[in-house]
Amino acid sequence: MLYQALRIRLVEERIIxxxxxxxxxxxVHLSIGQETVAVGVCRSLxxxxxxxxxxxxxxxxxxxxxxxxxxxxxxxxxxTGCCRGKGGSMHLAAxxxxxxxxxxxxxxxIPHAVGAALAAKRLGKDHLxxxxxxxxxxxxxxxxxxxxxxxxxxxxxxxVCENNGLAVHARQSARQAYRITSLxxxxxxxxxxxxxxxxPVKVHRAFSAAVRxxxxxxxxxxxxxxxxxxxEHVGPGEDIAAGYRTAAEIDRWKARDPLILEAKRLAPDRAxxxxxxDAAVExxxxxxxxxxxxxxxxxx
Amino acid sequence: MTAIxxxxxxxxxxxxxxxxxxxxxxxxxxxxxxxxxxFGSTLGLAREFGAGRVMDxxxxxxxxxxxxxxxxxxxxxxxxxxxRADFALLAMNQLVNLAAKYKYTFGGRFEVPMLVRLxxxxxxxxxxxxxxxxxxxxxxxxxxxxxxxxxAGAVLDAxxxxxxxxxxxxxxxEHRLLYDLKFEVDEERxxxxxxxGSRKVREGRDVTIVATSIMxxxxxxxxxxxxxxxxxxxxxxxxxxxxxxxHALILDSVKKTGRLVVADTSWQAYGVAAEICRVVCExxxxxxxxxxxxxxxxxxPCPTAKVLEDLFYPSLRxxxxxxxxxxxxxxxxxxxxxxxxxxADVYKRFKGPF
Numbered sequence: 001m002l003y004q005a006l007r008i009r010l011v012e013e014r015i016i017x018x019x020x021x022x023x024x025x026x027x028v029h030l031s032i033g034q035e036t037v038a039v040g041v042c043r044s045l046x047x048x049x050x051x052x053x054x055x056x057x058x059x060x061x062x063x064x065x066x067x068x069x070x071x072x073x074x075x076x077x078x079x080t081g082c083c084r085g086k087g088g089s090m091h092l093a094a095x096x097x098x099x100x101x102x103x104x105x106x107x108x109x110i111p112h113a114v115g116a117a118l119a120a121k122r123l124g125k126d127h128l129x130x131x132x133x134x135x136x137x138x139x140x141x142x143x144x145x146x147x148x149x150x151x152x153x154x155x156x157x158x159x160v161c162e163n164n165g166l167a168v169h170a171r172q173s174a175r176q177a178y179r180i181t182s183l184x185x186x187x188x189x190x191x192x193x194x195x196x197x198x199x200p201v202k203v204h205r206a207f208s209a210a211v212r213x214x215x216x217x218x219x220x221x222x223x224x225x226x227x228x229x230x231x232e233h234v235g236p237g238e239d240i241a242a243g244y245r246t247a248a249e250i251d252r253w254k255a256r257d258p259l260i261l262e263a264k265r266l267a268p269d270r271a272x273x274x275x276x277x278d279a280a281v282e283x284x285x286x287x288x289x290x291x292x293x294x295x296x297x298x299x300x
Numbered sequence: 301m302t303a304i305x306x307x308x309x310x311x312x313x314x315x316x317x318x319x320x321x322x323x324x325x326x327x328x329x330x331x332x333x334x335x336x337x338x339f340g341s342t343l344g345l346a347r348e349f350g351a352g353r354v355m356d357x358x359x360x361x362x363x364x365x366x367x368x369x370x371x372x373x374x375x376x377x378x379x380x381x382x383x384r385a386d387f388a389l390l391a392m393n394q395l396v397n398l399a400a401k402y403k404y405t406f407g408g409r410f411e412v413p414m415l416v417r418l419x420x421x422x423x424x425x426x427x428x429x430x431x432x433x434x435x436x437x438x439x440x441x442x443x444x445x446x447x448x449x450x451x452a453g454a455v456l457d458a459x460x461x462x463x464x465x466x467x468x469x470x471x472x473x474e475h476r477l478l479y480d481l482k483f484e485v486d487e488e489r490x491x492x493x494x495x496x497g498s499r500k501v502r503e504g505r506d507v508t509i510v511a512t513s514i515m516x517x518x519x520x521x522x523x524x525x526x527x528x529x530x531x532x533x534x535x536x537x538x539x540x541x542x543x544x545x546x547h548a549l550i551l552d553s554v555k556k557t558g559r560l561v562v563a564d565t566s567w568q569a570y571g572v573a574a575e576i577c578r579v580v581c582e583x584x585x586x587x588x589x590x591x592x593x594x595x596x597x598x599x600x601p602c603p604t605a606k607v608l609e610d611l612f613y614p615s616l617r618x619x620x621x622x623x624x625x626x627x628x629x630x631x632x633x634x635x636x637x638x639x640x641x642x643x644a645d646v647y648k649r650f651k652g653p654f
């Protein structure tokens with residue numbers, strides 16, 4: 001799993017390197033610091049399992065098995081991109097491996113996972129349906145509406161909240177008068193907090209346990225996974241200087257970050273991954289732009 | 301063979317056919333399974349097909365619309381019913397940001413086939429939030445198909461197309477005053493299943509009327525009146541699909557008559573009236589022999605007092621007067637106008653609150 005987490009980090013670090021060239025003309029919401037959550041969750045999933053996520057989805061796209069070349073091509077706006085260049089960083093998708101369309105409107109895909117679970121139940125499909133969202137999403141009305149519906153109809157959706165404590169630059173304490181897990185429990189949804197989001201094994205174990213509970217009970221589950229966004233909300237930079245949080249807060253997470261702690265051991269993997277990234281970037285560079293017919297294709 | 305069918309009968313038939321012919325269909329919305337069955341349009345279907353396929357929902361329009369999208373992405377055909385069109389405004393995020401864009405944004409790799417039925421209330425003091433005709437709001441957004449069936453036959457055609465042919469989201473605008481009206485439907489007619497384009501419903505020489513929903517019936521009544529009291533001969537085009545009107549049909553008609561009246565069920569500004577004017581002004585401005593006249597709701601929220609409501613909506617009197625003015629080029633046209641000030645009094649065969 002560390003290999004997968006490292007791969008995601010190196011991909012995003014390459015995005016940071018490329019960003020000043022303006023070859024990626026798309027807002028990027030980087031997952032650096034949160035990679036282990038995606039890897040730990042996706043470890044238990046097969047391509048048949050459907051996962052719905054947000055604009056900060058590079059990590060889940062890759063952890064779910066999305067093609068790296070198609071991702072870079074999408075960021076470059078090339079027709080070989082996973083969405084033919086029409087989605088960009090915020091709207092990645094890889095239906096072949098169950099990564100459903102990512103949305104840039106907070107919380108808006110949460111009901112999609114519930115609807116997919118409703119369909120699965122009616123049509124007798126046994127795949128999992130997972131909604132991934134941030135702590136900010138739990139403030140949206142549609143989150144509560146979705147939890148209620150899933151609980152009411154006993155749909156075994158797995159709700160995964162990646163709690164990095166920030167909505168753009170606003171702290172959770174300034175936004176929420178509730179605790180995420182306590183509130184979920186009032187809907188009769190089993191809810192667990194995992195404070196070690198930096199540890200992919202712990203995330204994986206907790207997620208697997210939630211899957212077992214969902215399969216056994218047929219009821220929705222919620223996981224709140226604590227994590228840390230190292231970078232700014234959107235863009236390639238760091239923004240400690242902005243003053244809304246301290247370097248010490250991030251350093252506490254970095255001190256436990258396995259990709260930092262085990263950098264030496266991961267060095268051989270690093271070389272292999274960088275070669276893969278080179279090839280993916282090369283693929284994006286070489287790929288053609290969408291032609292004019294793409295502009296009006298697939299509207300209806 | 302001609303059958304007599306109410307608008308409601310046509311709706312109920314399409315809903316039953318959808319459940320019967322497509323095992324992946326589910327119908328859900330507030331009240332679809334109760335003793336009133338969405339004004340009768342889903343009545344008895346929960347008993348016939350089971351609570352799992354015809355289900356009431358929590359009062360959560362955004363989530364239920366998102367659930368419809370998720371279900372569609374995973375192999376179902378959801379029909380989401382809003383007993384008042386106004387409630388769909390709570391679901392605009394899902395309809396506009398997600399359903400409309402899902403196929404395009406993801407490079408054609410997903411489809412979201414679903415039907416959203418919006419019932420437009422009118423009269424009997426429905427007021428500001430139970431009466432809005434939102435066709436132009438949705439038709440503005442690429443990716444959505446909007447149909448506004450004006451007759452029972454149009455319901456059968458448009459909804460059959462939405463359910464059995466189209467692979468994307470369709471918004472159906474159903475005017476409540478139409479529900480009780482009887483229509484002749486040719487049961488053996490060749491299938492015209494489509495949700496796109498417009499339809500010519502009356503041939504005429506002097507004025508083109510482009511109308512939506514119940515205003516198509518008003519246009520027919522106005523044309524019949526004018527045929528009796530004058531030599532003004534109206535051509536009527538049912539816009540049918542506000543999102544995808546047949547431009548050629550409209551332009552050919554305007555080129556023939558040289559005169560255009562647009563009669564919509566909603567506000568004129570930035571709406572159907574404005575859009576039809578755009579189409580004509582861009583493609584055939586010199587075809588117009590007289591200024592266009594448009595009719596719609598007054599630019600205010602809908603009032604509840606009947607005396608104000610009757611002023612708020614255009615009446616048959618207003619429509620006939622507009623047609624006579626456009627046809628004659630004179631305000632003092634001398635054509636007798638009917639003494640009818642309230643469309644609701646004519647169409648309303650039901651007593652409130654529903």
